[in-house]
Amino acid sequence: MAERMRPTSLDEYIGQQHLVGPGAVIRQMIESGRISSFILWGPPGVGKTTLATIIAHQLQTPFYTLSAVTSGVKDVRDIIEKAKNSRFFNASSPILFIDEIHRFSKSQQDSLLSAVEQGVVTLIGATTENPSFEVIRPLLSRCQVYVLKPLEKDDLLALAHRVMEKDPILSQKKYELQETQALLRYSGGDARKLLNIMELLYESAVNDDTVIINDKIVAELLQQNPQAYDKDGEMHYDIISAFIKSIRGSDPDAAIYWLARMIEGGEDPAFIARRLVISASEDIGLANPNALLLANAAFDAVMKIGWPEGRIPLAEATVYLATSPKSNSAYMAINQAIQVVQQTGNQPVPLHLRNAPTKLMEELGYASGYKYAHDYEGHFVRQQFLPDELQNQRFWHAQPNQAEDRLHERMNQLWGERFKK
Numbered sequence: 001m002a003e004r005m006r007p008t009s010l011d012e013y014i015g016q017q018h019l020v021g022p023g024a025v026i027r028q029m030i031e032s033g034r035i036s037s038f039i040l041w042g043p044p045g046v047g048k049t050t051l052a053t054i055i056a057h058q059l060q061t062p063f064y065t066l067s068a069v070t071s072g073v074k075d076v077r078d079i080i081e082k083a084k085n086s087r088f089f090n091a092s093s094p095i096l097f098i099d100e101i102h103r104f105s106k107s108q109q110d111s112l113l114s115a116v117e118q119g120v121v122t123l124i125g126a127t128t129e130n131p132s133f134e135v136i137r138p139l140l141s142r143c144q145v146y147v148l149k150p151l152e153k154d155d156l157l158a159l160a161h162r163v164m165e166k167d168p169i170l171s172q173k174k175y176e177l178q179e180t181q182a183l184l185r186y187s188g189g190d191a192r193k194l195l196n197i198m199e200l201l202y203e204s205a206v207n208d209d210t211v212i213i214n215d216k217i218v219a220e221l222l223q224q225n226p227q228a229y230d231k232d233g234e235m236h237y238d239i240i241s242a243f244i245k246s247i248r249g250s251d252p253d254a255a256i257y258w259l260a261r262m263i264e265g266g267e268d269p270a271f272i273a274r275r276l277v278i279s280a281s282e283d284i285g286l287a288n289p290n291a292l293l294l295a296n297a298a299f300d301a302v303m304k305i306g307w308p309e310g311r312i313p314l315a316e317a318t319v320y321l322a323t324s325p326k327s328n329s330a331y332m333a334i335n336q337a338i339q340v341v342q343q344t345g346n347q348p349v350p351l352h353l354r355n356a357p358t359k360l361m362e363e364l365g366y367a368s369g370y371k372y373a374h375d376y377e378g379h380f381v382r383q384q385f386l387p388d389e390l391q392n393q394r395f396w397h398a399q400p401n402q403a404e405d406r407l408h409e410r411m412n413q414l415w416g417e418r419f420k421k
Helices: 025-032 048-059 073-086 106-117 153-166 181-187 191-204 215-224 234-248 252-264 269-287 290-305 311-323 329-344 359-363 402-419
Strands: 038-041 063-067 095-099 122-127 144-147 174-177 210-213
Touching (some): 038 048, 106 122, 153 174, 153 181, 153 191, 191 210, 191 215, 210 215, 234 252, 234 311, 269 290, 269 402
Parallel strands (some): 063 095, 174 210
16 A cells, blocks of 8 residues: 555655755755755655655656665666666756665665766665764765654644545545544554554454544554564664663563564564664663673674574673663763864864974974873873863763762862862
C-alpha cells in the first residue's frame, strides 16, 4: 500500500513543511527548476524517498536509483556513465537517488565525488544516520543536508483519511474513526507504519462493511499480529532507545531483555556493540572508567568470535554497564566546550604554549615562559593553558560519585580556588 499511496506532487505530500511549504528551500528549488545536490536525513517513514521521486517527476529529468545495501562501485560508475549519455545540452543534470547512503563504503562514496562536482549528476541521498559521521567529508561538503522530522499527529491523521478515501482497495469499506490515540502512538511519526496498521485493520474486518477504529481495537490487533523486528525501521530505534535508557537507569534485567529482543530480531551485533561503547562514555564515564575498556573489549570480542557466541560478551558488557555507577560529566564538559568554541571562534593559542621550531618563532616569543611540569615538585606547576579570554572558564564539573570525588579533590589541591565546587 505504501507504493499505491505514494504522492506524485508536492500538493499531495504530507509533512515536512519547513522544507516544502510556501517559500521553503526545497519548494523554491523545484519551482526554479534548479536542484543542487543534497542529503535528506531523518527517521524511517517520513518521506525521504517520496520527496526525491516528486522532485524528479516535477522536473521531468532522468532519475536513477541505487540502494547502498545492494550496489557496489561498479554500479555507481555504470549509472554515472548512463547519466553522461542521457544529458542534453542545457538540460538539467540527471538525478541520482541513493537510499541508505550511510551504508556506502568510503570507496563507493569516493566514486561519486567527480560526477557530483562536475554536475554530471545531481545527488540526492537518504539516510537515517547522522551524515556528519557516515558520509565522507569531501562528499558532504558538496551537498546540503536537510533534516526531516517525524510526522506530526495532524499529518498522520491526514494520511489516514486519505487512505480511507482514496486507496483503491481500502476505500471499498466504510470507516468509523472513534479514537486515534493508539493509532498515532503505534505509528510513532512513521507513515509506513501507519499504513501497515490501516491495512491490518482492513484485513481484520474482512467480513464487515465498516471498519471500526478505536484504541482498544488497535491495541488488541497489534498484540495479535506482532510485527517482526524491523532492524531498518522505526522499531529498531524504539528498542535501541529502550536498551540504552535501561542501562542509563541501572536496570540490568530490562537491559538484558531489550538486548535479547535485538538478538532475536536479527540486529547487527556491531550496531549493538557500538551503542555499548557510546553508553560507557556518555552515561558511565568517569564514575567507572573501566566501563569503556570492557565495552571496547566486548566490541572486539564480537568481531573476533562472530555469532551466536558474540551474544555472551554483549550480555556481559550490558550487565556491567547497567550495574555501574553513572556520570555524564565528560559528556557535559565536551558539549559545553563545543558551545563556547562556536560562540567565541578561533581564540589564539597563548604564546608560551606554542612550539618554536625556528629562530624567527623563538624571537617572536613562541614557547617563551612555558614551564615544563616534570621539572617541578609533584610534576605540576600552575600556569595558564586556556586562551586569554577564557582563562577562568570551567567545563568539567565533577559529579558526586566515589571516583570523581577523588579526581576533584586532586584538582582542588593543585588548582585551589579554580576547582572549588
